[in-house]
Amino acid sequence: MSTGTGSAAGAANAEATESVADFRRRARTWIRANLRPLEHNEGAGVMRADTTDEEELAAVARERQIQRMLFDAGLAGICFPREYGGQGLSPEHQRAFNEEITGFEYPGRLQAPTFSPCAAVLLEFGTPEQKERHLPAIIKGEEIWMQFLSEPSSGSDVAGALTTAVREGDDWILNGSKIWTTGAWWSDWALCLARTNWDVPKHRGLTVFIMPLRQPGIDVQRIEMLNGNKEFCQEFITDVRVPDTDRIGDVDNGWTVGTRWMFHERMLHNSPFVTVPAGWSYGGVDATVLVDVARDAGRLDEPRVRDLIGEGRVLDLVRESLQGRIGRGVVSRRMPDQSAAIGRLFAGIASTRVTSMAYDIAGSAGAAWSAEDGAVAECGNDFLLRQTTCIGGGTTEMARNVISERVLGMPREPALDRDRAFRDVPRGGSGRS
Incomplete structure (x- = not known):
């Protein structure tokens, strides 16, 4: 594949702020000339073990390469300051790019937690030396952070x-x-x-x-x-x-x-620093997967299955609308930063529900399947691992606490260790001796 417009064009575009429409057109042209279209629902599922270590490392290397290609084309670090290798553009530009890259390969492993929360924390709290050392390397795909x-x-x-x-x-x-x-x-x-x-x-x-x-x-x-x-x-x-x-x-x-660190983590869907396809779902499962499972299970015409597919589509629409509302509310300061926990809670619950519905639709193939079963395969494993989307990235239980105490202003949960020196707090055998 060609590297497209190259660094010269990217630098030229950085000299003056592009309109969102011009940026979208430039991004669309470059993406279609340089990135591979994804197969339908490629990568769907909950942490599936579908690659070897060698394939995983090759995928990481490819995503580093894509990130560098984006940098050379003036399409990386869209909302990062120009002095650190970013484009200095607006969240609207990032949203336009996310819409245009939908359906194409993108450096997904580099987005979370490298760009958010890690790079966001560096940008907010790092020293000038730390930012100069690491942010350009992150934006170029040279550093992946955990x-x-x-x-x-x-x-x-x-x-x-x-x-x-x-x-x-x-x-x-x-x-x-x-x-x-x-x-x-x-x-x-x-x-x-x-x-x-x-x-x-x-x-x-x-x-x-x-x-x-x-x-x-x-x-x-x-x-x-x-x-x-x-x-x-x-x-x-x-x-x-x-x-x-x-x-x-x-x-x-x-x-x-740490408080801002966890804010950036919960704001993943709305982060201006993250490149993800529009409509990206937490855990890689959305209603379109339900259609595929129903088709391959031979149940697409069953009324109850259609009801489940409809429920999944409603969850997708609500998630997208909710994330947009939270993002706008936080940026405009009509909503407190901690409102990001609302989106985190809904994303985890919705993903778990859709995974459960896929398992339900799969029927007996959810317990035993073969590679020839298409989208039905692995639905059983996805079901057993469904709670990972409510644990990773901060648990939904913690999100509920944040919402109740810091968004709704309800009384704080009692904590016996709140005013005690940490060395005096009782701990189990894994504690500090």
Whole structure:
């Protein structure tokens, strides 16, 4: 494939702000000349184990290449400032691009969490040196980032982090473990939340660091899911030295960074920094999959199945409209930032429901299938893994808490550790000794 307009045209277009219409036309021309059209519902399913490691690495390499092609064409980092390699354009330009790239290959693995929340956090809290070092590399596809948040001992309570960072001169020494990091085995850098102070309540003793993943002291172990997928990883961090220049934000003020970090994570559907096809669904399952499953199961004419397909389509329409409303409300400040949790909650629940309906429609083939069963194949595994869309990216339970307490203003959930030094909070055997 040709690289299309090239860096010269991209640079020329960056000199003056394009109208959304002109940008859309340029994007459409380039996409159709350079990117492969996707097959119908290619990549659908819940974390399916349908590629070998070699195929996965080849796909990652291809997506890095696509990201670089987008950069050379002046189509990458659409809403990032120009001084960091972005285009300095508006969210409307990004939405136009998302609409035009629908149906074509795109660098999906690089979008979350690399662009959002990681690059968004760097842009908001990073030092000028950190931004100059990393944001251009991210926009070019040279760096893929992960988020080291969850830990084996604390689940969704990320503020209960036990990974420690101890100051030693101009460096910090990190020890601990992170878990449920999708794609860490082929990634480059990470944002890491660590505990720097045990003598204050848990939210006040945290600090955020950046670190390269390929270094001594970081052992990445892959976790095999019940369907054979090994994308989730656990990382063991042993005496990893991080210079203080790689600290994000103030010491012990990591929760301020973390709150925005989780906002950007929940805003994935509406993030101006992320390139995803229009109508992208959380978990890769939407109502069009239901049509395919019904057809291949020979049940497309059954009234009840048609009702389920209709329900799925309504969920898709509501999700798209809701995400648009939240995005506009947050940007205009008519809605608080924490309203992003509403979209996160609905996306997780809707995805789980559609996956369950696909399993229902599949009938007996949901329990036993062959490769010749078309869209019916793997519906059983998708059903067993359906809750991952309510866990990854912040659980829907946490989203409910955020909505009730920070959007609706309801009383806060009681917490016995709120005003206690973290070292005095009782913990199980995995706690700090």
